[in-house]
Amino acid sequence: MLSIVLLSVFGIVLLYLGFLKSRAVLLPATLLFILLALGAGFLEWNKSYLYFGDMLLISNVAILFTSIVLVSAFMVVSLSGDFLTDESAQPAEYYAILLFSIVGAIMMISYENLIMLFVGVEILSVSMYILTGSDKRNLRSNEAALKYFLMGAFATGIMLFGMALLYGAAGSFTLTDIKGYIALSHGRPSLLLYLGVLMVLIGMLFKVSAAPFHFWTPDVYEGAPTLFTAFMSTVVKTAGFAALLQLLSVAFSAIYGFWWITLAVITGLTLLVGNLTAAYQESFKRMMAYSSISHAGYLLIGLAALGQQSKQALVFYSLAYSVATIAAFGILLVVSKQRIANGQPGDTYTAFNGLSRQNPLLAFILAVSMLSLAGIPLTAGFWGKFMIFSAAVDKGMVWILVLAVLMSAVGIYYYFRVVIAMYFREGSSTQIQVAPFYRFVLIAATVLTIVLGLIPGLFQNLI
Amino acid sequence: MLTLSILLFPILAALLVLAVGGKQAKQIAFAGALVELALSGYAFLNFVPDATSQFSFDYPWIFAGSIRFSAGIDGVSLLLVVLTGLLTPLIILSAFRHTYERPAVFYSLILFMQAALMGVFTARDAFLFYLYFEAALIPIYFLAASWGGENRIAVTFKFFVYTIFGSLFMLVALVYLYFQTSPATGIHSSAITDLYNLKLSATEQTWIFWAFFIAFAIKMPVFPFHTWQPDTYVESPTPATMLLAGIMLKMGVYGVIRLLLPIVPEGVDRWGTTAIVLSVIGIVYGALIAIRQRDIKRLIAYSSFSHVGLMAAGVFSQTSYGIQGALVQMLAHGINVVGMFFVADIIASRTNTRLLDQMGGITRYTPKLTVFFMILLLGSVALPLTNGFVGEFLLLAGVFEHNNILGGVAGLTIIFGAVYMLRLFQKAMFGKTTDLTTGFNDVSGSESWVFIPLCFMVFWIGLVPNSFLKLTEPAVTNLLQFIK
Numbered sequence: 041m042l043s044i045v046l047l048s049v050f051g052i053v054l055l056y057l058g059f060l061k062s063r064a065v066l067l068p069a070t071l072l073f074i075l076l077a078l079g080a081g082f083l084e085w086n087k088s089y090l091y092f093g094d095m096l097l098i099s100n101v102a103i104l105f106t107s108i109v110l111v112s113a114f115m116v117v118s119l120s121g122d123f124l125t126d127e128s129a130q131p132a133e134y135y136a137i138l139l140f141s142i143v144g145a146i147m148m149i150s151y152e153n154l155i156m157l158f159v160g161v162e163i164l165s166v167s168m169y170i171l172t173g174s175d176k177r178n179l180r181s182n183e184a185a186l187k188y189f190l191m192g193a194f195a196t197g198i199m200l201f202g203m204a205l206l207y208g209a210a211g212s213f214t215l216t217d218i219k220g221y222i223a224l225s226h227g228r229p230s231l232l233l234y235l236g237v238l239m240v241l242i243g244m245l246f247k248v249s250a251a252p253f254h255f256w257t258p259d260v261y262e263g264a265p266t267l268f269t270a271f272m273s274t275v276v277k278t279a280g281f282a283a284l285l286q287l288l289s290v291a292f293s294a295i296y297g298f299w300w301i302t303l304a305v306i307t308g309l310t311l312l313v314g315n316l317t318a319a320y321q322e323s324f325k326r327m328m329a330y331s332s333i334s335h336a337g338y339l340l341i342g343l344a345a346l347g348q349q350s351k352q353a354l355v356f357y358s359l360a361y362s363v364a365t366i367a368a369f370g371i372l373l374v375v376s377k378q379r380i381a382n383g384q385p386g387d388t389y390t391a392f393n394g395l396s397r398q399n400p401l402l403a404f405i406l407a408v409s410m411l412s413l414a415g416i417p418l419t420a421g422f423w424g425k426f427m428i429f430s431a432a433v434d435k436g437m438v439w440i441l442v443l444a445v446l447m448s449a450v451g452i453y454y455y456f457r458v459v460i461a462m463y464f465r466e467g468s469s470t471q472i473q474v475a476p477f478y479r480f481v482l483i484a485a486t487v488l489t490i491v492l493g494l495i496p497g498l499f500q501n502l503i
Numbered sequence: 504m505l506t507l508s509i510l511l512f513p514i515l516a517a518l519l520v521l522a523v524g525g526k527q528a529k530q531i532a533f534a535g536a537l538v539e540l541a542l543s544g545y546a547f548l549n550f551v552p553d554a555t556s557q558f559s560f561d562y563p564w565i566f567a568g569s570i571r572f573s574a575g576i577d578g579v580s581l582l583l584v585v586l587t588g589l590l591t592p593l594i595i596l597s598a599f600r601h602t603y604e605r606p607a608v609f610y611s612l613i614l615f616m617q618a619a620l621m622g623v624f625t626a627r628d629a630f631l632f633y634l635y636f637e638a639a640l641i642p643i644y645f646l647a648a649s650w651g652g653e654n655r656i657a658v659t660f661k662f663f664v665y666t667i668f669g670s671l672f673m674l675v676a677l678v679y680l681y682f683q684t685s686p687a688t689g690i691h692s693s694a695i696t697d698l699y700n701l702k703l704s705a706t707e708q709t710w711i712f713w714a715f716f717i718a719f720a721i722k723m724p725v726f727p728f729h730t731w732q733p734d735t736y737v738e739s740p741t742p743a744t745m746l747l748a749g750i751m752l753k754m755g756v757y758g759v760i761r762l763l764l765p766i767v768p769e770g771v772d773r774w775g776t777t778a779i780v781l782s783v784i785g786i787v788y789g790a791l792i793a794i795r796q797r798d799i800k801r802l803i804a805y806s807s808f809s810h811v812g813l814m815a816a817g818v819f820s821q822t823s824y825g826i827q828g829a830l831v832q833m834l835a836h837g838i839n840v841v842g843m844f845f846v847a848d849i850i851a852s853r854t855n856t857r858l859l860d861q862m863g864g865i866t867r868y869t870p871k872l873t874v875f876f877m878i879l880l881l882g883s884v885a886l887p888l889t890n891g892f893v894g895e896f897l898l899l900a901g902v903f904e905h906n907n908i909l910g911g912v913a914g915l916t917i918i919f920g921a922v923y924m925l926r927l928f929q930k931a932m933f934g935k936t937t938d939l940t941t942g943f944n945d946v947s948g949s950e951s952w953v954f955i956p957l958c959f960m961v962f963w964i965g966l967v968p969n970s971f972l973k974l975t976e977p978a979v980t981n982l983l984q985f986i987k
Contacts (some may be wrong), residue, residue: 094508416667417637423565426678433678449668456660464648464656497565 041091041098041150042080043106044143047073047291051139057133063124070117070135077142078110080461094214095153102150105282109145112274113138114360118481119370120267120378134174140270141167145279149286154203154213154240157283161199161247164279165192168272172264184263192246193257199243205236215291222255222294231293234306238297244287248280248336250306250410261329265313266376266387269325270369273332274358281339282353296346303344310337315447319454324372325381325387327454328365334451335361341444342428346437353427360420360492364409367485369405370478378472394467401479402472403462405486412489414455415448420492505558506625509584510618511541512736513591517614520672524607530598532610538594539617542661543588543950550581552974554981556627564631569691574625578978579760582830582971586837589956590749591617597953598843600741600852605649616642616746619700621640622753628930629677629693629762636754637670643746647739655837657736662735665841667727673758676714679707680766682832684795699765699985705773712770716778722726722755723811725778736804741848744800748807749841753833758813760826760982768986771821776909778819779902783913785812794926798857799847802927803840806883810836813916816909817898823983824902834896835882835964839891842879842957846872849950850931854939859927865937868943873932875954880928884921892966893972929953 050073054071084098091098109154117138123131144163169192173185205214209232210221222229244251244364261269281375314334321327335357342353376386396403412421427446432441474482492498505885508557516535520528527852546558559575576584594614605611620643622635640663675830680698682693683791721728738746764771773779789809796802814832817825849872851857866873878889893918903910964971 411641415840416641417634426674429675429678430682433675433682441675445671447665448671450522452664452667456663460648460660495565 041089041096042083043077043110044096044146046077046080047143048141050077051136054132054136054139054283055486058130058136063131064137066131067121067124070139071114072202073139074110074114074117074142078107078114081106081110082195090093090152092361094216095156096099096147096150097152098150100292101285101351101355102282105149105278105358106146106358108278108355108362108450109142109149109275111359113142113271113279113479115370115485116267116274116365117270118476119270119366119373121475121478122373128177129174134171135162137167138172140170141271142275145275148279149282151283151286152215152217154206155473157287158200158203160198160279161243164276165196165247168192168268168276171271172260174268175265178263180263181265182263184260185319187256187263188260195243195246195253198239198246202236202239202241202243205232205239206324207236209236210235211429214461215286218291219294224293230347233442234295234298237295238302240287241284241302244280245282245306248277248284248339249333250336250340251310251333252306254310254313254336255335256331257333259325261332262323262325262387264368265396266325266373269328270366273328273369274365276360277336277339278358281336281343283352283360284343285346285354287408288343289350293346300344301344303340304437304440307337307340307344307440310334310340311443311447315454316452319450321454323387324389324390324391324458327389328372331451332365334447335413337447338425338428338444341437341440344440345431347434348433349427349431349434353424353431355421356492356496357424360412360424360489361490363485364412364419364421367405367482367489368409369411370482371402371409374402374472374474374478378470382468382470389461390465392458392467393465394459394469395462395472398467398470399472399474402474403467405482406462407459408486410458412493414452416452418493420489420496422493423496426496504560505542505546506576506875507560509539509546509588509621510574510625512539512542513614513618513621514706515616517611520611520614521607526606528607528726529595529608531593533595533599535614536595536617540588540592540784543584546576547585547974548582550576550974552578552977554977559627561627563714567689570632570693571628573621573627573694576625578975579757579830580624580980581591581974582834583750583757584621585852586706586753586834587617587620587624587750589960590745590837590841593841593956594745594749596949597745597841597848598740599949599966600849600947601740603740604835607736609646609650611643612646613742613746617645620750620754624757627695629681629698630886631763632758633677634672636673636758639751642667642763643743643751644745646746646860647735650740652738652741654734657732658731658738662731665728665731666721666853667740667978669718669827672714673718676711685951693728695761698762701859703767703769705769708767708770709773710827712774714765715767716774717756719755720815721756721765721780722758723752723815724755724785725812725815725942726781726788728786729789729808733801733804735739736807737798737800741844744804745841745844748804748844749837752811753809754838756811756818756829756833759815759818760829764821765982765985771819771986775819775821775931776906779816779905782812782816782819783902783909785809785982786913786916787919788817790923793923794919796923797859799850799859799927799931800844802859802923803843803847806843806923807836807840807917810840813895813898813902813913817901818904820901821983821986822901822904823979824897824904826979826982827975828894828897828899828901828935828970830979831964831968831971832891832898834971835890835894835961837955838964839879839882839961842875842954842961843883843927845950845953846876846879853943856939861937861939862931863934863940865940865943866930866932867936868940871951875951875958876928876932878953878958878961880924882925882965885917888962888965890961893964893968 147160175181318330412419415425556575561573619639626632795806
């Protein structure tokens with residue numbers, strides 16, 4: 041709760057800082073603000089407050105998801121040094137919008153009332169529409185923003201409609217009331233409720249880019265400035281899954297039998313579409329877009345197999361996924377800048393050719409990220425998959441599990457193409473330099489990935 | 504604590520190699536591997552021949568200790584630990600004759616590989632086993648793909664995806680088994696011995712059998728999962744090929760003995776014969792292809808495929824002969840195949856060809872190489888009083904006890920083995936000298952020091968097999984009693 045207030049205030053402060061002549065203060069200020077918000081979040085640890093007449097519930101799980109969002113944001117912002125030198129960029133606005141969007145994400149994570157969910161989704165989405173189109177002179181960026189906006193608005197509309205139906209059935213927007221209504225209906229809730237559940241699910245699944253609601257993802261991810269793609273594919277996804285978890289585990293746990301099948305089918309579809317399409321991409325950025333769809337699929341397994349394991353699995357998986365993804369995009373940013381400067385295509389696999397010679401450190405960091413995304417042991421990604429699979433086994437969902445395993449093998453194929461390009465293909469011999477702080481953040485991400493891979497129990501007692 | 508040092512020391516040595524780097528890399532790596540050899544030798548000498556796990560180490564690791572970092576050496580592990588400890592320094596020494604680019608990375612990867620292999624062979628926890636099983640792939644992949652032949656990238660990629668795909672099935676099976684342990688309390692355990700005691704239904708036994716079988720069969724490899732193997736062996740640099748053929752394929756056989764047989768005994772009863780049939784097909788098929796090979800490295804690769812088929816068949820026979828034979832044969836085959844690949848490497852690098860029909864008459868120039876080659880070759884064709892004989896005899900006895908006909912067909916391996924091995928020897932060493940083989944240099948000092956321990960082992964195992972068999976016997980007997 042304190043984080044929400046702080047971030048809103050800081051966002052406005054940042055807008056005013058934009059009037060300063062020097063841009064140098066913006067980046068450290070934003071990082072400081074995010075850290076303060078992170079610290080403030082933990083003040084409410086183990087307290088479980090309800091705020092604003094039951095609008096928000098700050099639980100421990102919510103604080104953990106919020107921290108993942110804030111850590112992701114911190115990493116993304118620290119990789120954004122280029123904005124400060126780019127003449128056409130408006131860093132103050134970008135940072136302010138980022139902070140506002142985090143406010144939306146936190147609302148999505150800790151809502152207790154569906155209205156808050158809606159407001160959170162809108163704050164986050166509108167910010168994302170703007171940031172997607174922030175590269176104003178780039179046609180792709182404009183196209184992406186428009187596409188994202190039109191499709192996103194449509195999805196939000198469906199979600200809102202669903203909420204209205206839920207209200208019609210249960211007579212309330214709060215999750216506990218809806219739960220109470222279902223409990224009182226003796227297993228025969230109104231048809232409106234079922235319709236409402238489906239429509240809200242559709243709206244949320246669009247946001248987390250699950251198939252068949254994923255069509256916007258590749259174009260938007262590719263068109264958006266890389267940094268904001270990194271933000272989108274981590275923060276939006278984490279917040280979306282936290283919201284879904286809250287919705288399904290609190291309000292609709294009693295009608296699990298109704299929605300799990302729907303979710304299981306969508307999970308299977310998402311896994312297939314995400315992984316198989318990713319295998320055919322030539323552009324690294326598009327591959328990462330499809331990979332984000334496939335990871336949505338793995339996360340959905342955790343939801344479809346909702347149980348004791350799920351919360352822990354989702355938190356861990358989101359963290360592992362976010363850290364690895366941001367590191368990967370961070371390196372793409374450096375490498376593609378170098379390649380474009382030399383007049384080569386910036387975001388294909390070939391851009392990484394010979395990176396291990398040009399900068400062994402970057403190559404190692406990207407390799408660890410790819411290993412983690414592929415779920416190879418001794419990285420965080422492995423334990424993420426492990427926990428998700430455990431949740432599925434616990435529920436006896438063997439078929440989904442077999443599909444997920446097959447798709448992980450496909451995943452290894454496309455993630456390793458990057459590793460092969462970096463280590464075994466010849467590239468240009470230009471050295472690639474990175475700023476010390478940039479490097480520090482990337483190293484921290486790698487260390488976190490490996491430490492979580494060796495001692496995954498590190499955060500386990502928190503949940 | 505000994506096991507822990509065996510597991511950690513190669514990692515430390517590898518890091519040291521990376522840190523120092525440069526010209527000293529290979530010396531440091533060799534020294535490190537020698538210390539590791541001393542550690543595994545200590546384990547060998549101090550091992551008490553009973554069925555228990557010794558030198559154990561156990562530490563709660565993940566999920567409040569339900570997954571433990573627990574490792575130890577028992578009769579089944581011991582010979583493989585010795586094999587890994589013995590072969591690694593020899594492999595490193597055999598690499599001295601080449602200059603590899605970025606030597607620090609090269610030698611440290613070999614040591615990382617050793618650490619992972621030791622982990623596989625000593626893990627007492629199913630997930631720890633799985634982690635090491637997978638972790639072993641990464642150094643070997645980079646070794647093969649960075650320093651291999653022309654077509655290395657595509658070939659090693661196939662190898663990597665193929666094997667990891669197989670082990671994912673094992674992961675599913677392990678996660679499933681893990682959740683079957685102590686369902687009442689909800690506190691699960693992944694200790695391998697706890698998985699042994701599960702009561703599984705017939706359907707569960709069947710699918711878990713296949714999940715494990717695919718993982719291990721790809722690793723070994725057993726027909727028809729072998730398609731990655733010949734190309735990978737040929738394209739990899741020789742030290743990586745030695746690691747693959749000498750030690751890594753034993754991970755599959757070991758996995759069958761350690762996990763598959765005791766966890767799903769009914770599944771093995773039901774499907775074991777199918778597995779033996781596949782293995783026997785592999786024996787004959789591999790041998791027939793080996794007979795037709797012109798490329799010496801490829802010939803040895805197929806011979807290795809054929810040999811491992813016999814080990815698999817012996818293990819699935821579930822007899823004391825078969826399993827004991829597999830354990831001894833793993834040691835023997837590791838020694839022979841590393842020696843053979845080293846011979847192939849010496850010949851190939853001095854004549855600049857790997858094709859048999861361009862060789863001949865080498866023996867005229869190389870009395871020492873001829874002797875070493877002959878000893879290793881006799882071991883490979885299982886001549887009595889050599890190491891290959893002990894293993895193959897026991898294995899065939901095991902398969903025969905299980906099923907006469909299959910035993911008979913598997914026995915062809917001895918004849919076929921003699922055919923392709925002697926053909927290799929005859930074409931390369933005897934006959935007319937060619938342009939390429941004229942003036943062939945005999946083995947140098949450091950090269951002999953690779954051969955001498957190998958040849959010594961060929962005779963030691965061949966003449967006094969009991970010094971090894973008596974160590975494994977109690978563990979195998981115990982295992983079989985448990986299964987029955």
